[in-house]
Amino acid sequence: MLFDLELISVGKTYPDGTVAVSDFDLKVEKGEFVAFLGPSGCGKSTTLRMIAGFEDITNGEILIKGANVSHVPPEHRPTSMIFQNYALFPHMTVRQNIAFGLDVKRMDRVEKNRKVDRILDMFDLTEFADRTADRLSGGQRQRIALARGLVVEPEILLLDEPLGALDANLRRIIQNELKLLQRDLGITFVFVTHAQSEALGLSDRVVVMSNGVVEQISAPEELYNRPATPFVAEFIGSNTIIEGKPAQSGDDGLQRIETPYGLISGVGKAGSDKAVIPAEAFNLGLRDTPNEIRLDGVVTAKQLVGSIGYIRVKLGDGREVEVETHAGSAEAQNLLPGSSVTLGVDPASVTLIHH
The missing domain is CATH 3.40.50.300 (P-loop containing nucleotide triphosphate hydrolases)
Known part of the structure; x- marks a missing residue:
């Protein structure tokens, strides 16, 4: 060609x-x-x-x-x-x-x-x-x-x-x-x-x-x-990157890594050791999807800009993550700084990469 x-x-x-x-x-x-x-x-x-x-x-x-x-x-x-x-x-x-x-x-x-x-x-x-x-x-x-x-x-x-x-x-x-x-x-x-x-x-x-x-x-x-490298994951969009160790893949076609927050599944190649979670992939509550990732934390800040809600959540180990959601949702409206929250993530929206 x-x-x-x-x-x-x-x-x-x-x-x-x-x-x-x-x-x-x-x-x-x-x-x-x-x-x-x-x-x-x-x-x-x-x-x-x-x-x-x-x-x-x-x-x-x-x-x-x-x-x-x-x-x-x-x-x-x-x-x-x-x-x-x-x-x-x-x-x-x-x-x-x-x-x-x-x-x-x-x-x-x-x-x-x-x-x-x-x-x-x-x-x-x-x-x-x-x-x-x-x-x-x-x-x-x-x-x-x-x-x-x-x-x-x-x-x-x-x-x-x-x-x-x-x-x-x-x-x-x-x-x-x-x-x-x-x-x-x-x-x-x-x-x-x-x-x-x-x-x-x-x-x-x-x-x-x-x-x-x-x-x-x-x-x-x-x-x-689907960022391919840590640099792209940090440079494009607003992503949370969680490091871990490669774990055995499941029979659902997803790869897995073992992290301080438990087993995280996602789309990627065998041997991956980082999970990339986009800010908009966090749900302010669980959705009961298969292998759903669960992260518990406390809201530290909230800002509603037009139709988008920007929420910061501090996890149990002190790490803060960025969450983007629809500003008009009940969760975004009701959550205040200091509120406890459980973040759910569908593994299909997670990308696993190697450093």
């Missing part, structure tokens, strides 16, 4: 010996929306820059539609990159900014104008075509940056935290537009972000990175519900 983008053991080591990215493997199909997610300094932007050609690779290969572009200059790669600061020319008009990439390609003037007019219309920018970029809002500048990246008709659009400078409301609006645009055009998007909600909400697959290493590559739902 021919992939739009393939990274084969791609790595980047700086002259002082610092490893920025280590043996990155990835295969991206045509039209996929892939997000690179991780904390600052994890190597996600460096990887994006290597794909674009702005950063040399130390080892490995980068293939685009089967062609090795590992040492091809950026301007000769079928990619287009959008930066967080948009990198617009402030005193050029909107039309001139969008046409810049076509000018570099020395495109015929009639063809260039046709392409620019079409994309101005697509992004609702026609009325601003003759204004300079420094006279427009953040949302308008973001649209110009997207239009400039897409007008050259790249095989792959690379986006390096392009929404980071927008306020929360505008960010949500542009997120929706971005996903619809990507679906309509069918272009492969590779998107770098440090915002979990952005990665989980926009992408078809998420690559989680830590210290230059890929921790997990999964669809958003799987990533959230």
Whole structure:
């Protein structure tokens, strides 16, 4: 199968010996929306820059539609990159900014104008075509940056935290537009972000990175519900991680570990020694499900925010766990700090991992 983008053991080591990215493997199909997610300094932007050609690779290969572009200059790669600061020319008009990439390609003037007019219309920018970029809002500048990246008709659009400078409301609006645009055009998007909600909400697959290493590559739902490593379990969502020792599996298809809170069953591989319990998997009471996990404790804090109730519970050994529940439930309404509570957990919602 021919992939739009393939990274084969791609790595980047700086002259002082610092490893920025280590043996990155990835295969991206045509039209996929892939997000690179991780904390600052994890190597996600460096990887994006290597794909674009702005950063040399130390080892490995980068293939685009089967062609090795590992040492091809950026301007000769079928990619287009959008930066967080948009990198617009402030005193050029909107039309001139969008046409810049076509000018570099020395495109015929009639063809260039046709392409620019079409994309101005697509992004609702026609009325601003003759204004300079420094006279427009953040949302308008973001649209110009997207239009400039897409007008050259790249095989792959690379986006390096392009929404980071927008306020929360505008960010949500542009997120929706971005996903619809990507679906309509069918272009492969590779998107770098440090915002979990952005990665989980926009992408078809998420690559989680830590210290230059890929921790997990999964669809958003799987990533959230079935973390593969302790780092992902701590980084994504709000999870309680309980350590234990591997125990004999049962005949229900679940694995088990022995913990200070008793035997805990969950979905995972044999030899696992950690149980990952999402905050929303805790029930404020037992449900009598098979092998239900039971944890007794005392409520230490409660906060109701909109439809979600956030409750902290201190277990018998002094450990506190986070519980998320529906704010309108009777349990959430009636529990107060100091109340005794029994938390029930369905083993099917627990993921067992190895450290």
